[in-house]
Amino acid sequence: MKLINNTTNRILYKLGKSNDSEIATASIAAFKLFFIPMAALGDKKSTNEQKKYVIKRDIITETAALLSYIGITRVIKNNLTSPVCKKYYKDKAKKLVKNRKLDISSDDFKILTNIDGKALKNYAVSDLAQNGNLLTKEQSKHIKSLENVVLKFKDYLQSPKDLYLNTKKSISHICVCTLALSLIPFMTNKILEALGKANALKKTKTQETFKIPDINEYFAKISRKDKKCPW
Helix, strand or coil: CHHHHHHHHHHHHHHHHCCCHHHHHHHHHHHHHHHHHHHHHCCCCCCHHHHHHHHHHHHHHHHHHHHHHHHHHHHHHHHHHHHHHHHHHHHHHHHHHHCCCCCCCCHHHHHHHCCCHHHHHHHHHHHHCCCCCCCCHHHHHHHHHHHHHHHHCCCCCCCHHHHHHHHHHHHHHHHHHHHHHHHHHHHHHHHHHHHHHHHHHHHHHHHHHCCCCCHHHHHHHHHHHHHHCCC
């Protein structure tokens, strides 16, 4: 019982800490992938052709959504979050120098403009990992220096962990909205179009294979053959 409670608490904690948009949207897509075809099959007012189309479109759309939300969003988020955070600190450092609150030759300026992206990521997600702290000694030293600088300018700078997690969520929201409004409908329409062409071609070939011969043409061929006969 204790193991179950600990596992449940860990899952809820992780979902609460990393509640990115793709988690919710992927869950909705999985729900729709199962229940919309079921609802379509139970619709007595629709024809069989309408049911087939609804089921086919739902399966294509929600499968594309699942793959896009889980795959594309994760890749973009993992590769873009650290660079965005690094740019944030660099821009803030330049602004502090411009406002004469920070010297360009100081160690604080160097720390803000030389962020270790991997250290920042490991620091932000270490409490979500099962193995706890992911930082090396060098990374820990780097993050501690960064936190000290942030503390000096707490009215101007976000903490490393908050910045990373907030940026990650923002990128996740942008990706999900972009995918839902552009890529997923485009993919769905293109796949349905390709399937429609394939079905039309298949029907044409089937009709040509089982084409009923013209009786008049058949007898005309026989007549032509008869004329060539020597008897």
